[in-house]
Amino acid sequence: MTLAFGAIGFVIVLWWSATGAIFYLDRLPRRALAWSITAATVVLIASLVGLGASAQVATPVGAFAAFACAIGIWGWNELLFLTGAITGPNREPAARGLSGWPRFRAAAASVIHHEVVIAASGVAVAALSAAGPNRVGLWTFLVLWAMRLSAKLNIFVGVPNPGERFLPDHLAYLAGHFRTAPVGAFFAVSITLATGALALIAAFGAGQEPSAFEVAGVTLVATLLALAVVEHVFLALPWDSAALWGGKRLSRPSGDVNSRCDESDPKRLLHPAEA
Incomplete structure (x- = not known):
C-alpha cells in the first residue's frame, strides 16, 4: 500500500512540475528559445538512454x-511544439466559415509535423x-499519446x-481551429473509453498477489x-485550469482570442487574426 501511495504522489508531482517547467521555458524571451530546446534535447537523450537501461530492470525502481x-521524452515533444519549432506547414488562422473535411485538413496541416515526430518518438520508445x-x-508514452x-x-x-489561453502568442493562430461548443457525443465517448481503460x-x-x-x-x-481524464473534464468546465500553476498562462491576456469573439454563438470558430 505504501508503494502504491508513493507511486501516486510521484506521478502527481512529476506531472505538475514537468508541465510547469514547460510553461516556464516557453514564456522565456524568444532569444532563449535555442537554449530551451538544447536543454530539452539533453533531457531527451538522457531519457532515451535511461529508458533502454530501465527496460532491463523489473523492479519498483525500474518502473x-x-x-x-517516458515523461522526459514526451516533454521534449511538447516543448518543441509549444515553442513553435515543430508544428505543421499551415501557420495561418482558419478561414472564416470553413467546415467539414476542409476544416479538418487545415487543422491537421497545422500540427502534422509534430504528430509525425511523436510517432517517431513512440517507435523509439517501443x-x-x-x-x-x-x-x-x-x-x-502510449497513455500520453492516446489522451493527447x-x-x-x-x-x-x-x-x-x-x-486557447494555454497557447503562446506565436501559436495563437491555432485557436482558429478550436471550436467552443457544449459537450457532445464525441466527448462522452472519449471519457467513457478512457474511464473504462482506467x-x-x-x-x-485482482484475485492474485501482484509483485x-x-x-x-x-x-x-x-x-x-x-x-x-481529469484534464479532459477541465475541457468541459468553465474553470481556468492555469490556476494549478499559479494562474500562469502561455499567452498574454491581451492575446485572449475567445474574449474577442462573439460569445452569443458557442459553435462559432475562433479567428485570432481579427484580434
Whole structure:
C-alpha cells in the first residue's frame, strides 16, 4: 500500500512540475528559445538512454525510472511544439466559415509535423522497451499519446473550454481551429473509453498477489491516465485550469482570442487574426 501511495504522489508531482517547467521555458524571451530546446534535447537523450537501461530492470525502481524517462521524452515533444519549432506547414488562422473535411485538413496541416515526430518518438520508445521485461515506459508514452490525441480531437469537435489561453502568442493562430461548443457525443465517448481503460488497469491483478514491480507499474500508469481524464473534464468546465500553476498562462491576456469573439454563438470558430 505504501508503494502504491508513493507511486501516486510521484506521478502527481512529476506531472505538475514537468508541465510547469514547460510553461516556464516557453514564456522565456524568444532569444532563449535555442537554449530551451538544447536543454530539452539533453533531457531527451538522457531519457532515451535511461529508458533502454530501465527496460532491463523489473523492479519498483525500474518502473519509476522508466516512467520518468517516458515523461522526459514526451516533454521534449511538447516543448518543441509549444515553442513553435515543430508544428505543421499551415501557420495561418482558419478561414472564416470553413467546415467539414476542409476544416479538418487545415487543422491537421497545422500540427502534422509534430504528430509525425511523436510517432517517431513512440517507435523509439517501443524499440527500447521491447529489449526487456519492463514495459512501463511504453505504456506511459502510449497513455500520453492516446489522451493527447483525444484532447486535440475534442477541442476540434467542440468543448466549452478549449483552452486557447494555454497557447503562446506565436501559436495563437491555432485557436482558429478550436471550436467552443457544449459537450457532445464525441466527448462522452472519449471519457467513457478512457474511464473504462482506467478501470481495466486498476483491476489488474485482482484475485492474485501482484509483485512489487507490478504494483508500482500499474499504479504509475493508472494515475497518469486518471490525471488525463481529469484534464479532459477541465475541457468541459468553465474553470481556468492555469490556476494549478499559479494562474500562469502561455499567452498574454491581451492575446485572449475567445474574449474577442462573439460569445452569443458557442459553435462559432475562433479567428485570432481579427484580434
